[in-house]
Amino acid sequence: MNLAVDISSLSKSFGKNEVLKKIDLQVEKGHVVVMIGASGSGKTTLLRCVNVLETPDRGTVLVNGVAMGDTGVDGSFIRLSERALNQRRSEIGMVFQRFNLFPHLTAIENVMIGPVMARGLGKTEARTLATDQLARVGLADKLDSYPSRLSGGQQQRVAIARALAMKPQLMLFDEPTSALDPELVGEVLETMRQLAEEGMTMLIVTHEMEFAREVADRVIFLHDGCIVEEGRPDVIFSNPQHERTRSFLRRTLRHRMGFEATGTDSPEK
Amino acid sequence: MGYRFDFNAVLSNWDYLVQGLWVTLLVTGAALLASLVVGLIVGVLRLSQNRVLSWISWAYVELMRNTPVLVQLVWVYYCIPILTGIDFSVITSCVIALSLQAGAFVGEIVRGGIRGVDKGQVEAARTIGLSSFQTLYRIVLPQALRRMLAPLVNEAVSLVKNSSLVSVLGVSDLTYRAQVLATTTFRPIEIFTVLALEYLVVCALLSYAASRLERRLAVSD
Numbered sequence: 001m002n003l004a005v006d007i008s009s010l011s012k013s014f015g016k017n018e019v020l021k022k023i024d025l026q027v028e029k030g031h032v033v034v035m036i037g038a039s040g041s042g043k044t045t046l047l048r049c050v051n052v053l054e055t056p057d058r059g060t061v062l063v064n065g066v067a068m069g070d071t072g073v074d075g076s077f078i079r080l081s082e083r084a085l086n087q088r089r090s091e092i093g094m095v096f097q098r099f100n101l102f103p104h105l106t107a108i109e110n111v112m113i114g115p116v117m118a119r120g121l122g123k124t125e126a127r128t129l130a131t132d133q134l135a136r137v138g139l140a141d142k143l144d145s146y147p148s149r150l151s152g153g154q155q156q157r158v159a160i161a162r163a164l165a166m167k168p169q170l171m172l173f174d175e176p177t178s179a180l181d182p183e184l185v186g187e188v189l190e191t192m193r194q195l196a197e198e199g200m201t202m203l204i205v206t207h208e209m210e211f212a213r214e215v216a217d218r219v220i221f222l223h224d225g226c227i228v229e230e231g232r233p234d235v236i237f238s239n240p241q242h243e244r245t246r247s248f249l250r251r252t253l254r255h256r257m258g259f260e261a262t263g264t265d266s267p268e269k
Numbered sequence: 270m271g272y273r274f275d276f277n278a279v280l281s282n283w284d285y286l287v288q289g290l291w292v293t294l295l296v297t298g299a300a301l302l303a304s305l306v307v308g309l310i311v312g313v314l315r316l317s318q319n320r321v322l323s324w325i326s327w328a329y330v331e332l333m334r335n336t337p338v339l340v341q342l343v344w345v346y347y348c349i350p351i352l353t354g355i356d357f358s359v360i361t362s363c364v365i366a367l368s369l370q371a372g373a374f375v376g377e378i379v380r381g382g383i384r385g386v387d388k389g390q391v392e393a394a395r396t397i398g399l400s401s402f403q404t405l406y407r408i409v410l411p412q413a414l415r416r417m418l419a420p421l422v423n424e425a426v427s428l429v430k431n432s433s434l435v436s437v438l439g440v441s442d443l444t445y446r447a448q449v450l451a452t453t454t455f456r457p458i459e460i461f462t463v464l465a466l467e468y469l470v471v472c473a474l475l476s477y478a479a480s481r482l483e484r485r486l487a488v489s490d
């Protein structure tokens with residue numbers, strides 16, 4: 001089994017709004033897959049279905065060969081028990097657009113709490129582990145800082161360290177740089193690039209096309225709840241087959257070049 | 270102004286009054302602690318996914334909010350022994366009644382505090398494998414507590430004031446003793462003036478302590 005993620009015919013609606021329509025998606029172990037698409041295209045929802053932060057309506061999700069939910073006789077997706085889901089989630093790291101660091105804990109406490117509470121690791125070991133992870137993202141000097149004392153880029157790197165401390169097999173990134181000031185985007189992308197080089201399997205939703213072009217093994221373009229086109233980044237970016245992909249890229253790239261400072265897309269809900 | 274104030278009646282009975290203060294503080298303190306426990310349970314149940322649990326919690330809050338405290342005190346005092354066969358002392362029944370009553374309000378404060386915590390906090394906690402209980406007490410409640418502090422102090426202040434009603438059942442708290450002195454010394458105006466001042470001091474100290482605590486918590490923000 002060489003697939004880190006194996007999603008088949010996954011559907012999800014919010015009320016009457018069908019957000020994902022029978023999606024199939026595979027991510028090979030060690031690969032970096034970037035999902036692009038306009039806001040409302042379903043890419044964030046798809047990402048959140050991988051660790052069941054959103055419960056899919058139907059379809060199956062396998063992470064490293066293990067099902068993230070049961071399947072009903074009618075093909076519906078059935079949530080696992082709390083305990084089973086927690087166990088599986090702890091092997092999938094997730095980085096959010098708005099960082100979601102715990103404001104009442106210091107940087108190192110943010111990173112330690114998962115290993116201590118979910119894995120039962122001793123405090124001393126956890127401290128060593130957390131120190132290593134924070135050093136890995138270049139924040140060895142910020143161990144005891146509270147999130148409010150850190151810049152957005154630093155906060156996002158702590159969030160990455162927090163996810164890494166759980167020794168995940170797979171990392172999910174949900175627009176990790178969209179809430180950042182433009183000058184802070186680079187440090188977060190650099191950390192992600194480094195992770196990719198170390199062979200981490202990553203599924204990323206982003207608007208950073210340059211980053212996608214350089215780092216992704218595969219780029220997926222979503223539109224209206226469907227995967228319209230996917231392929232190697234050089235092909236997708238320089239020779240997109242589909243008209244929708246072409247017009248999306250045209251708009252996005254012009255936009256990026258024209259106004260560097262636009263930054264925050266609202267999260268699709 | 271024809272009336273001449275004479276505080277001698279107060280001064281010569283000072284010890285008697287102050288002993289009442291201890292009773293008041295004891296009843297209030299015990300009820301406050303118990304109401305925090307009741308309130309935590311009520312507030313968490315109210316937010317439960319389970320419809321029955323959240324309905325029970327809602328009904329409880331409405332019952333406590335929409336009946337007079339005095340009626341609750343009297344009801345608990347007379348009915349609990351009948352219903353359970355256990356005879357509590359007057360003070361114990363008063364503490365039970367006051368904590369049940371304040372617990373409903375604390376429950377609403379807890380609910381508001383928890384709902385004020387960003388949903389992303391819960392999601393982040395769940396993605397690093399924390400259970401829902403761990404998420405509640407390590408991530409959500411510590412953040413909710415800061416929002417809850419100010420309304421909790423308000424609730425403690427009402428509890429101090431509501432505790433004066435226990436005098437009706439014959440608990441010799443501050444108010445009860447003031448009534449006794451008023452009828453024996455014929456100086457009700459002076460005595461009730463001092464009584465009001467005593468409550469004022471207790472409540473003001475409480476608010477002051479809370480604002481100090483709030484400022485200290487804010488430092489780590």
